[in-house]
Amino acid sequence: MAIQNVNLTSAEIASLWTSYMNDSMSKCILTYMLKHIEDKEIKAAVQFALDISEKHLESLHRIFEQEQYAQPQGFTDEDVNLNAPWLFTDVFCLTYVNQMARIGLLAYGGFVSMSIRKDIRILFTEGIEETTDLYNRTTDIGLEKGVIARFPFINVPTESDYVDSKKYYSGLNPLASKRPLNAVEVSHLYMNSMTNTVGVKLCLAFAQTSPVKEVQEFMLRGKEISKKHIEIFTSKLLEDEIETPQLPDMAISESITQTFSDKLLMFHMSLLSASGIGNYATAAAASQRSDLAVDYERLSLEIARYAKSGADIMIKHSWLEEPPGTTDRAKLARTKKKQ
Known part of the structure; x- marks a missing residue:
């Protein structure tokens, strides 16, 4: 069956909407960060993050147009003041992108698991791959510069064992x-x-x-x-x-x-x-x-x-954009009666 003849499911509609909102927000923040970052390696990593967001937005635009899906308003250039003074240190920008990459990995994993149509699965699978690359890049830079926190070290187990008492859960x-x-x-x-x-x-x-x-x-x-x-x-x-x-x-x-x-x-x-x-x-x-x-x-x-x-x-303040939803059948019936 051709892809264009397969309707988007509710999960795919929700995933596309959420992805657009997140990427349009990220574009605003990353664009501002790039204007002020001085460290070349950190700047390159943030630029890579921005490239990912812009690529995702282009892919989403194509799907919206193809499916006659009303594009979310999301966030635009009007939501960021690029002339504002410096706000974050370079290290904060690196840490922020690293943490947001972790969130992105979880989000894309969920999107893939809820998607059925092949082109949508491909889109979000590519998102996982690109976000994994971003996480690895920012982690490597943090390690090289000594500005990333490692999880605690504990003794490596030398043998396996079983829980022998319910007190383990107390x-x-x-x-x-x-x-x-x-x-x-x-x-x-x-x-x-x-x-x-x-x-x-x-x-x-x-x-x-x-x-x-x-x-x-x-x-x-x-x-x-x-x-x-x-x-x-x-x-x-x-x-x-x-x-x-x-x-x-x-x-x-x-x-x-x-x-x-x-x-x-x-x-x-x-x-x-x-x-x-x-x-x-x-x-x-x-x-x-x-x-x-x-x-x-x-x-x-x-x-x-x-x-x-x-x-x-x-x-x-009318700042909350409403996610796509099902038709309110009762409201539809009432409107019909008025007509």
């Missing part, structure tokens, strides 16, 4: 000693500490450059939530004398000039919130100590509430 009783963290649990605690550290810096940058008080307060609240979560995760690591994330200098400048539109800032935070909830859900499922699972669940709820308040702000 951890909620404050009077009982907890077993040491296993490698899976250490990895998730460390990763979530790192992502929240990047979140703190972004919230600060967004708060000080937004002219809208509601957005400023929302971003400062996000900063405090991230700091609180970092403290919880690092305290768990320190209990077992495991090193906590030592991220490089990711300072932001003192610029208060609006750099990105508030619509873009709020969308970006909704993306990070969704990613954080996903990370916590994965960590909760993988953690076998009950106290960790409970922590991830309650912290996920806190992020969900934060995201909801952000959505309320976006709706209030």
Whole structure:
């Protein structure tokens, strides 16, 4: 059967829409970063990231036109002030692109698994390959420059073993000693500490450059939530004398000039919130100590509430673009009766 005769499924429509929104946002941020980055290697990596986003947008444009799919508004040149003063250090830009590549890998994996039509699967499979290349490039640069945090080292196992007691899963009783963290649990605690550290810096940058008080307060609240979560995760690591994330200098400048539109800032935070909830859900499922699972669940709820308040702000200011949806049959019937 010819591809043009196969209708897009709801999952493919959703994946295409989400991909367009994410890539159009990324294009704005990366274009601004490129104007200020001085380190040649970091600049080349960020340029590669921008090339990927622009290529994806071109592919999406073709599909939208072919399918007569109403193109999302997304984000344009109007959502970034390229004349704004320097805001991020070169190292922050490298760390940001590296972290966003991780998010992109998870997103593209989901898009591929939900797509059936061959051309859509090819599009998102290429996205995985390009984003993997981007992650590897930025990681290699970070390692060469000594500006990337390594996950903690633990002893390599010399023999396999089995759990011999239900106490392995315990951890909620404050009077009982907890077993040491296993490698899976250490990895998730460390990763979530790192992502929240990047979140703190972004919230600060967004708060000080937004002219809208509601957005400023929302971003400062996000900063405090991230700091609180970092403290919880690092305290768990320190209990077992495991090193906590030592991220490089990711300072932001003192610029208060609006750099990105508030619509873009709020969308970006909704993306990070969704990613954080996903990370916590994965960590909760993988953690076998009950106290960790409970922590991830309650912290996920806190992020969900934060995201909801952000959505309320976006709706209030008409910044929230509506995803494609099904037809409201009841509304259609009522409209027909009026006619």
